[in-house]
Amino acid sequence: MKQFLGNAIVGGILVIILGIFLLVNPNGAWDLIFRLIGIILLILAVVQVVNYFKSKGSPNQTKLSIVVAVIMTVFGILLLANPDLFKPLLPIICGIMIGYGAVLALVRNYRKKKQGQKVSGISIVLAIITLVLAVIVCFNPGFVMNFFMQLVGIALIIAGVTMFSASGGDAGTPRAR
Numbered sequence: 138m139k140q141f142l143g144n145a146i147v148g149g150i151l152v153i154i155l156g157i158f159l160l161v162n163p164n165g166a167w168d169l170i171f172r173l174i175g176i177i178l179l180i181l182a183v184v185q186v187v188n189y190f191k192s193k194g195s196p197n198q199t200k201l202s203i204v205v206a207v208i209m210t211v212f213g214i215l216l217l218a219n220p221d222l223f224k225p226l227l228p229i230i231c232g233i234m235i236g237y238g239a240v241l242a243l244v245r246n247y248r249k250k251k252q253g254q255k256v257s258g259i260s261i262v263l264a265i266i267t268l269v270l271a272v273i274v275c276f277n278p279g280f281v282m283n284f285f286m287q288l289v290g291i292a293l294i295i296a297g298v299t300m301f302s303a304s305g306g307d308a309g310t311p312r313a314r
Contacts, residue, residue, distance in 0.1 A: 149301030152293050159290030163283040166290075168220045175216030182209035228278035236271030239264045 159166050185206035215222060242264035250256045274281050 146301055149297045149299070151297070152300060153297030156290045156293030156295075156297055159286050159293060161290075163286030163290070166286050167224055167282055171216050171220030171223055175213045175220070178209045178213030178216065182206040182213060185209065224282060225278040228274050228281045232271045232274030232276075232278075232281075235274060236268055239268035239271055243268070 183206075185202050189202045189206070242260065246256045246261050246264065
């Protein structure tokens, strides 16, 4: 039981520290994430090339795997060298997907109304709000990414405090029975 409490305290403190880091330095957290993705892409590219040469002469072996490996290598190096290059793309892609969903909801509501079916005003308002948020995400990606990372930081701080408080705050103090 003592080991569990000790782990909960240490884990809680580490999660709180990580949460504070994300809250204070969200941009640095994104740099780390993109660099890790770059490393993963480079590892996958090496695996792709090794598999290509291992399967030489087999029907599964294609030149496309070398092309994919080269593309992964280029993106891996770019992510390692300059993660800022890709940061704006992530929220833009998310914004486009969110906006697409909002437009579909508006179109569905329009078609329902045209067919004489009842349309919820709340559904229309929520679709419009979603569309506005999607535009904000697309045109202000830096703010959105930092805000998201800060929300994750706050959640981690709360989780860390919860872990710490669930341990009772004392790993080695015997309790009275």
